Amino acid sequence: MSEVTSSKIQSTRVGMDAAAIKQSILEHLVHTQSRFPDVASESDWYNALAHAVRDRMLERMMVTAKTYKANKSRTVCYLSAEFLPGPHLANNILALGIWQEVQEAVAQLGLDFESLLEEEVEPGLGNGGLGRLAACYMDSMATLKIPAIGYGIRYEFGIFRQEIEDGWQVEKTDKWLSYGNPWEIPRPRLRFNVHFGGHTEQFKDIDGILRVKWIPEWRVIGVAHDTPVMGYGVKNTNLLRLWSSEAAESFNFQAFNTGDYYGAVNEKVTSENLTKVLYPNDEPEAGKRLRLEQQYFFVSCSLQDMVRIYLQSGDPLDQFHHKYTAQLNDTHPAIAIPELMRLLVDRNQMDWDTAWHVTRNTFAYTNHTLLPEALEKWPLDLFKKVLPRHLEIIYEINSRFLDEARMKIHGLNGHLEKLSIIEEGARPQVRMAHLAVVGSYKVNGVAELHSELLRQNVLPDFHALWPDKITNVTNGVTPRRFMLLSNQPLAHLLRERIGCGWVTDLDSLHKLEALADDPDFQQQWQKVKRRNKERLARHALAATGQKIDPDSLFDVQVKRVHEYKRQHLNLLHIITLYNRLKDNPGLDIPPRTFVFGGKAAPGYFMAKLIIKAINSVAEVINRDPDMDGRLRVVFFPNFNVKTAHCIYPGADVSEQISLAGKEASGTGNMKFALNGALTVGTLDGANIEIREEVGKENFFLFGMTEAEVSALQQQGYHPQDYCQNDPELKSALDFLASGYFSHGDATLFRPLVDNLLNGDPYKVLVDYRSYVDCQARISEAYRDRQEWTRMSILNVARMGKFSSDRSIQEYTNNIWKIASVDVF
Template identity: 50%
Template sequence: MCPSPTKKEGARSEIAASPARTLKEDILHHICYTLGNDPERPNKYKVYMGLAYAVRDRLIARWIKTQRALYDHLAKRVYFLSLEFLPGRFLKNYLISLRMEEETRETLAEMGFDLDDLEEQEWDAGLGNGGLGRLASCYMDSIACCDLPGYGYGIHYDYGIFHQVIDNGYQREQADNWIRHGNPWDIKRRHYLVPVNFNGRTETYRDAAGRMRVRWVDTDLVMAMACDILVPGYGDDYVTNMRLWAAQSSREFNLETFNQGDYIGAVESKVISENISKVLYPSDEGEFGKELRLKQQYFFVAATLDDILRRYRKLQRSLADLPNFVAIQLNDTHPAIAIPELMRLLMDEEGLGWDEAWTICEKTFAYTNHTILPEALESWPVDLIGRLLPRHMQIIFEINHRFLEAVRSRHPDDPDLAQRVSLITEGETKQVRMAHLAIVGSHTVNGVAALHGEIIKRHLFRDFHRLYPRRLQYVTNGITPRRWLKQVNPPLADLITEAIGPDWIFDLEQLRGLEPLAEDAAFRQQWAAAKRQNKERLARYILRKIGLGVNLDTLFDVQVKRIHEYKRQLLNVMHVITLYNRITDHPDEPTTPRTVIFAGKAAPAYHQAKLIIKLIHSVANTINSDPLVNGRLRVLFLPNYCVSQAEKVIPATELSEQISTAGMEASGTGNMKMTLNGALTIGTMDGANIEIMEAVGAENIFIFGLSSEEVVEKRRKGYDPNHYYRNDGELKRVVDMLATGHFSPQQPHLFAPIVQGLREKGDFYMLMADYRPYITAQDAVDRLFNDSDQWVRRSILNTARMGRFSSDRAVMEYARRIWHVHPLGKEGDPSASSRPAAAPTV
C-alpha cells in the first residue's frame, strides 16, 4: 500500500511551517503584482485568483524538491500516457493535499469571503470526457500519494468535449471554453517547444558506415509547448505533474503573404496547426475529423517520447538500458502510435537495428484495455496513416510482417489465425487495428476488472491469449479516497475519522473498523444525519440549477454517467413509468417515495442516446405535473454532468444505478464512488459490480438480471424480445405508452425509434429480458428503504468494505506487477552506481 501516515508525519512539520508571508499577504500580493489589480478592492474572482497563485507557489517549491529527489535516487520513472484526464476543480483538492483547508477558510473569512463560495469561480478543467479521464486523474493522485516516480502526459485542450444545455428536453452542445478566464494552475513552458512532424515522404540512404537507413523528409512542422499542472501527494512534500502539450505553429504568420494583402492566408497555417489541441475529441464522422483525431494522438505521443528520451539522456546510459529506467503505460489505444514512434526514434535517429529496437519497445510499453465492445476498438485507415505518418506506416507493416511470420511458424495447424490477429484488416478499406498493435508491442496487457480480464482472455483477445498466455491479466480499477470521500463528503469523512482515526485516508482498508459500529444505534443516527446533510446540499443545488424542489424524505435514486444504450438509462426510465402507472392506478395505496435523478452527456452524433435524454425529460414533465402523483415520485435531469456536479450528487446518493447489460461494462468507477459514500447498489453482474458484491456481501447489494454468459447464450440461440412483451402486462403497457405518444402527445411518433429498438431491431441490450428481474429488485429496494434502520446499517457496511477499491491499491499493483517501480527512496532502484550530476528538469 502507500506510505503509512506515520512516515508522512515527519514531513508535515515542514509543510505546516509559516512561509515568509502569511497566506493573506500572499493573496493580496498576487492580486496586486500578478493580476495588476488594487488589493484594497477585491472581489470573488480576484481573491480566487490570488489564492490560486498563493497555493501554486507552495506546490512549485515542493515540486522542485521532488524532481531533485528523483535524480538523487536514480529512480525508474513511469510515464502514464492518456488522451484524457478529468481532474475537476483543483483548488479544494490542493488545499486538502497541503493540509491548508482550515487555514484558508479562516483567512478568507477574515477577508469577508467563503471558501465554498469562492470555489465556484473555478471552471472544471475540460481535459477529459468520462470514466477514462477520471480514472487517469485518480491514478495520478495515487501515484503522488504513494511517492511513485511517475508523470501523466496528454493534451492541453482549449475546449472540453462540450458544455451540455437542455432546450425543451433536447441536448444542445455549446463550446466548453474552460480557460476563457485564464487558468492559474498552468505552468506554461514557452521556452520548451518540441517539433512534431506530419505528412512528407520517406527516403532511403546509406550512412557513414555503409548501412541502409531511412529518413522522413519534406514534412509539415507543428510545435508542441509543454504545460505542467501539478499533482500533490497528501500531507507530505511529494509533488509530481501532468505534462500536457499545446500545439503551436512553427511560424507566427507568413509575412510575404501578409504584405501582399492576403491577411487571412497569412495566418492560415498557424490556425490549422494550432487546431490540433483546440478541442477534445473532434467529431470523426467526416474525413477532416478523423485526420484531426489521428493528428492529436501522434502529436502528444511524439512530444512525450521526445521528452522521455531527453530525460533519459541525462543519465548517460545505453539505450539498451531504457526499460530499466522507463515504463510507459498506454491508457487505452489512443497512444498506441507510440510503439512505431519509439521504433522510428531508435532506428532512424539513434541507429539501432530492428531486433534491438523491438526488444526495447516490448520491454518498455504496457497497455490498458478499457472496453469490451469490439466496435469501440480503435482502427485507422491505412491510407490515412500512410499520408500523415508515412514512416510509421512502413514500420507498422514491418511489425505485422514479422509478427505474422512467427504466428504461421508456431501455429501451422490454424491457417486462419494469422488473419484474425493481423494488425491490418483486409478488405475494400484496409485498417490498422490499434488494439492489436498495442498488444503485440507491449509486455503486459491488462483489463480493468476481474470479469473484464476474463472476457478479454476468453473472447475479445482470445487468439492473443493463446499466443501470449502470460501477457493478458487485469488490475481492478480504483478511486482516490482523498477526492471521493474526504473532499466531497466532509460530514461523512469527519464522522469516520472521529470513529476510527485518520489512517483510512492513506489506507482505505482501515474502513473495516466501521463494521462493528453498524450495530451501534447511536452511530447509525449520526450516519443518517451526515447523509441528510448531503441530501440537503444536493437539494439546494438542484433548486439553483433547474428550479425544481425535491423532498428530502424520498429515496434519492441516482443514475449519473455517459448516456449510452448499453448503460441502459432506458431501463431505468421504464421502471419510472411502471411506478407512475402503479401510483395512478392505485392513488390511495402507500408507496415508497422516490426522487429519480439522471445526468450525463450523449455523444453529439449519437442520435439514439440523445433521444433517450428527450424521453427522460418528457416522462419527467408528465410525472412531475400530475396531481395524482402528489410528490411521491419526482424525476429530474441535471444538465452538463461534470466532476464538480458529481461531487455534489454522489455523497447524496442512496441508490446507485449500475444496470448495464452484463458483459459490456469494462469496470466502472461511479459504482465505487457511490458505494464508498454509503449508497446501496442496484446492478447487474457486470464490470466491477461483481467485485463490489463480493466485497460488501450479496445481502447488501441488489443484483439482478442476466449474467454475461447468459447474454451470450441468448444471442446464440436466438433472442426474441417480443416474448417478454407478450407475457408481461406491465412491460407491454410501458412499451405501448412509448409507442402511442403518451409522453409526447404533440408528437405521437417521437419515440418510435426507441420502441423499434426494443421490439423490431432485436433489443440488442436485452432490456426486455431484464425488465422483470429489475422491477423485482426495485421492489426489494422499496421494502428495505421503508426499514430506515436496516437501510442505514447496510449503508455503513457498504462503506466499511470498500477498501480494495482504492486507486492506491490499483497503482501499487501496477507498480509491482507491470511497471516494476518503487516508491521514491525505497530499495529496488535499478542501479546503485554513481551517475553524473543532473540539474532538475522541467
C-alpha cells in the same frame, strides 16, 4: 547569497501558518492580479489564493524533481488522451494539510471560503470515466511516492458544455481557459516538432546500412504546460505535462502583403485546431483524421520529451526501458509504439532488433472496453496520408510478429488473420488494440470479469500465444477527492469514530463494521446522509429549477449516456411506476426522486434521443399533481466532477445496470458505494467484485449473467416476445410510442421503441421484469430505515479494495516493477 540564507527566505515565503498564507494571498493580489483589495473581484481573490497555494506546491515539486534526478529514479509515464482532475484548489489545500489555516487566513481577509472554491472552473480535459481514472491514478502515484509523469493534451475547449434545450442535449463550447489557469506553468521553451503527411525515401548511411527518411508535408510545434500533482501527506509532487499545438510559422507576411488576410493566418488556425477540442466528432472523414492527428501529436511530444530527459543522464539509449515504463491508457496512445521505433531507428540509428526490444519492454497497455466499436481502427489510406513512415513501421512490426507467431504455436496459420495488426477487407484498417498488445510487455483489464473476457472473447488468439501476458488490475478511486473532499460530513464522522487512517489506507474502514448495529452511530449516519441530500436538493434547484424532497429515496444514474449503460431501462421502470400510481392512487410505495446526468457523444443519435426521452418523461411526471410528493425526475445538465461532489454523497441508490459483459469496470459504482449508496446492478464489470466485498445481502442484484447473455444470443433473441408476454412492459413502451410524453407527437420516440422491439442489442426487454421486481425489493427495504442504514454502513466499511492506491500498488508490484522514492 548563501544556500542556507536562501533556504530560510524560501521557507518563510511559503510558510504554512495562517499569517503567512494571508500575506501570500495579499502579495499575489497585487503582484500577480494587479489589484488592490478595495477593487478586487471574487475571481481576483480566487486567483490570488490559488497562486498562494501553488507556491507551496512548487517548492515541493522542485525538491521532488531534484530527488528523482539525483536517484535516476525509474519513472512511470502515464499516456492518456484524458485527464479529468476536477477543481484543483480544495484538493491541493487538503493535500498540503492546511485546510484550517487557509480558512482562517481567508476569514481574516473578510472573504467567504466556499464562494472562493466555487469560483474555480473545472478543467475540460476529459469526458468521463477514463479521464477520472487517470486523475485518480495520478493522485495515488504521488501519494504512494511513485515517480510519475502524466502526459496528455491541453485541450483549449474540452469536449463540450452540455445544455438542455426543450429536453434535447445541445453542445456548447466549454471555454474553461477563458480566464486563465493558475495551476499550470507554461514551458514555452520546451517545444518539439511534430510532423505529418508527405512521403518516405530510402538511402544508405555512411556504413552502408539501409535507412529511411521521412519527408513530411507539414509540421506543428508542441508546447508543454505543467501542472503539479501532490501526494496526500507526503512531499512527493509529480508532474502532469500537457501539450498544446502551435504553428511552425504563425503569420505569413507574403500572403498578408498581397491582400490574402485569411491566408496569412491559415497555418496558425490549422495547427492550433489539433488541441482545440477533446474527441472531435469522428463520423466525418475530417473528424477521423483530426482525431488520429491529435493522438499522434501528444505521444510524439511525450516520447521526444522522455528521450530528452533520458539523454541528460548520459546513459546509452538501449537502456531506455530501464528508466521508463509507459502505460498506455486505452488504445488512444497506441501510436506511441511505432513512434518510439521511429525515434530509435530513424533518428538515433539503432538497429531494428535492439529498438524493438527497448520498445516492447517500455510499454504496457490497459484495455478499457469490450465493445468492438470502441477498439480503435484506422483505415490504411487515411493512416498513410497522415503518418506514412509509421505505417511502414507497422507493416514491419506485423510481418515480424506473424513470423514469430507461426514458429511459436504449431498449426496457427488459420489464426494469423485474427492476430494480424492489419485487418483486411473492402477498406483495410490498422487495429490499434492489436498493435498495443503486440508492442507491450503486459496487458491488463480493469475488472476480474473484464480481464477474463479479454482472454476468452476479445483477444483469445493473443492469450493462446502469450498465456501470461493478459493480467487484471481492478480499477479504483481516490478516497481523498471522492470521500474526504466531497463528503466532508461523513469524513468528520469517521474521523471522530475510527480516526483518519482510511484516507491513505482504505481497508481501515473495516473498523466501521463493529458500529453497523449501534443505534447512536446509525442516527449519526442518517444525519450525515440527510445533510448530503439537502445539499443535493439545493444543487438540483439551482441547476434545473426542480424542487426535490430530501425525504424521498434518491435513485441516481449519472454516467456517460450510451445504450449499453441502459438509461432507457431505468426510464421504462419510471414509466411503469407512473402507470401504477395513475391506475392505483392508493398504492403505498416510498416517494422516489430519480436523478440522471451524463453526456451523449455529439454524433450518437440514439443516446441523444434517450436524453430527450428522460426529460420528456420528467416534464410530464413533474407537472402531474397526482405525482406531487410521490415521484420526481431530474436531469442534471453538464455532469462533471464538481457536480459529482454533491451527487455521490447524496444518493441512496446507485444505478449500475449495464448488460452483463459490456461494462469493463466502472468507477462510478465505487464512488457511490464508498459514500453509502446501495447498488442495484447486474453481474457486470466491477459490480461483481463490489458485491463480493460488501456481501450479496447488501447489494440489489438483477438480470442475466454474461453466460446467459451469450447463450441467448446464440439461440436467437426475439424481443417482441418479451413485450407481448409482459403487460406492464407493453404498456410502458406503448405510452412512450403514443406521444403521451411528447405533446402528442407519436413519431418522436418511435426510433427508440423500434430499436427495442426489432433488435434490442443490449437486452433491455429481457432484463426489464427482473429489474422492476428488484426495484420493488428496494422500495420495501427502504421502509426499514434501521436495516437500510446498517446496509449503507457495511457498504462503506467493505470498500477498502476499491481505492486507487490499491490499484496503483498492483501496477507497481506486478507490471511496472518500480520502487517508491522518499522526498524529504
